[in-house]
Every structure is written in structure tokens, then in C-alpha cells.
Amino acid sequence: MQSVLRQACNARPGSLLRPQLARPRVFRTPHLSRTLITKRYTVDHEAVEYDDATGLGVVYITDHAQSSLGDVVFVELPTLGQEVAKGDQIGAVESVKAASDIYTPVSGTIEEVNDALLGQPGLLNKSPEEKGWLCKIKMSEPDEMGKLLTEEAYKDTFAS
Template sequence: MQAILRQARASGLSRPQLARPGVLRAPLLSRTLVTKRYTVEHEAVEYDDATGLGIVCITDHAQSSLGDVVFVELPVVGTEVHKGDQIGAVESVKAASDIYAPVSGTIEEVNEELASQPGLLNKSPEAQGWLCKIKMSEPTEMEKLLTEEAYKDSWA
């Protein structure tokens, strides 16, 4: 057995890659990197490098500042947007606020539930209250957005 391991190491194979007759190997797993970044305008985007999609939402801080949300205007699916473009608006009992694209790309999907349940932005702004999904054209734009710590420092 040690001779087989030495031979495998010499050929560059690691232990899990060793093949023996009659033994099934586990399939190779791919790793997906999900990154979440923020803007100073209180939008957040969660980017999945496997799909190329960025899920856009407002932050919990934004929803608490707005108060009870009563209406959400969302972008149209298929619209091409550039970082900083207005993509929608949120109206609450206190104020109205525009939503800006944190990244560039094409709107792939919008959260239709917000039309009948705008309060989802208050209950779960960064999960159930997501706004849209953008197929990102420039994934490197994520690097220019704020980390969670930097975002919190920007309004603290």
C-alpha cells in the first residue's frame, strides 16, 4: 500500500484521487463564492460567482430609517442598467427614496411579491424583501463596494 501511495504522490495525485478497481470515487465538487457588499446609499448586493447573479436589496438600516413601507417600484425585467442608475423607488409613511443599481448588468428577475406585500421590506429587507436579480456584466465592480464593516462605519 505504501508503494502505491508513494507512486501516487510522485505522479501528483492526492489520496482522494487514487483509483482502485471496484471502488467508486466521489464526484468532484465545485465551490461557489457568494459575496455581499454595500453602497453608501444603503443598497446591498449578494453576488454568486457560479450564476453571475447579484441579488439586490435595501439594508436593514435603510428600512428602519424609512419606516413602514407602503409601495415599491421595481425595474423591468430585461432592462440593462449601469452602476448608479435609478432602478426603482420605495415609498413609506415617512418618505420616498430612490433605489440605485449597485452594479451593472441586466435585470433578470424582480421580486413580484413586493407589489402585494411591500411590508416584506420591513420584515426581511435582506432576504424575503430582495428587490431584483441582476446578471452582472462587470463582476469586478463588487470590489469597489463596501464591506459590511465599512458600510456600518459609513453611517455609525
């Protein structure tokens, strides 16, 4: 209570009666950008996760594919900088049960490959989407994503 009285006593005459002008407050927010990430599938059990902000599609085999293959023992990856068209063979996967070719679900340029798979092909079994991705493609035709299967449509292809 005393501090309020002290402030009033020390104030300039008339300042208590003057209305205080409100300063406009400026709120600064970090730059927010909206990114749309779309995931689509092929009937051959490849998938691509497209980020429209970067134009990159991350290609991987589906969880269903890795479980059907069994323990993966070898992975052949595409070449960095390679131009690919939708449906081109970009690699292969060998397991204790079988071998299977990998086809690109989209067209573009191979921007990055997951070299960790060369020393640890079992990453495809442990984490096919997160750690077991195959390559990243700078997509030349993002509209191709619309021609691929949604997750529900993909699951319908083998859920009989």
C-alpha cells in the same frame, strides 16, 4: 463459532491458505462545486450579494435603510430585461415616513424582479435580504464588486 468452522469446511482446498487479493475500492462522491458568494454595500444603503457560479447579483436595501424608512407601503421595481449601469435609478420605495429612490450598485441586465413586493411591500421591513430582495442582475462587470463597501466599511458610514 460453528459458522466459521462450517465456512472452513465448505471452502475449496487451499483457499484458506491463499491470500485474498484486495479489490480496489472506488468511492464516488457527488460533483462538488465551489461557489463564492460576496456581499457588498453602497453608501446609499443598497446591497448586492454576488454568486460567482451564476453571475447573478441579488439587490436589496439594507436592514438599516428599512428601519430608517419605517413601514414600507409601496415599492417600484425595475423592468425585466432592462440594461442598467452602476448608479442608475432602478426603482423607489415609499414608506409612511419618506420616499427614497433605489440605485443599482452594479451594471448588468435585470434577470428577475421580486413581484411579491408589489402585493406585499412590507416584506422589505420583515426580511429585507431574504424575502424583500428587489431584483437579480446578471452582472456584466463583476469587478465592480471590489469597488463597493464591505460590511464593516458600510457600518462605519452611519455609526457615528
